[in-house]
Amino acid sequence: MIQENVLGEIVGVDETGIATIKAAIPDLNRAIIRKYKTVQITFDDGRKISCTQRRKCYALLGEIAEYTDGIRTAETVDEQKRLLKMEFMLRRMEATERRMFSLSDCDMSTAREFITYLIDFIIANDIPTRARLIDNCDDIAAYMYACTMHRKCAVCGKAADIHHCEGSRIGAGVDRTKAHQLGREVLPLCRVHHTELHAMPESEFIAKYHLQKVKLDEQLCKRLRFKK
Known part of the structure; x- marks a missing residue:
């Protein structure tokens, strides 16, 4: 089914937590013909990736590059970043949220999930690391779960x-x-x-x-x- 995605604005929230959202319909005639009744809403984080999160991402990508390619350089790290970002989008993101993201300006939630994915990848593939993984994790609970699982x-x-x-x-x-x-x-x-x-x-x-x-x-x- 073809989906139309638009950005909306929260214009009010009542005491029960029900939000009123204002959004423009891309094609009014099509909306009338199709008789839209329901919509899917995704709340954007709004916060940008932090310097600490970015450092953690590149530290983990460096560990993976060094293990898989035998050397840690800007080129090998970039290649692992490209491959693992694609894998992350396919495996971890919901279909409606799949989109290319950048470690320079993605939101904090995406960065947090990507860090967790990289740590899971390292644990599952038994990749040795110079630094303790727990020092580079952004979600201790998820890290502990992955360690227990493996x-x-x-x-x-x-x-x-x-x-x-x-x-x-x-x-x-x-x-x-x-x-x-x-x-x-x-x-x-x-x-x-x-x-x-x-x-x-x-x-x-x-x-x-x-x-x-x-x-x-x-x-x-x-x-x-x-x-x-």
């Missing part, structure tokens, strides 16, 4: 165990393969950092590395082969 340590990126947090631990003597896991809170940690956690209060460890607990959902349970 069993990567959220602190250093090495192969991880799944640590069950306080209040979600499975009792001693209980068969872990038979215990229900859905909704339990976990952290993906390598043996070294798992051992470090057990040597201090859990909350102190989480604060030290700026982590967030991950709640196991159906997708994670399936991937980790945990009983729901």
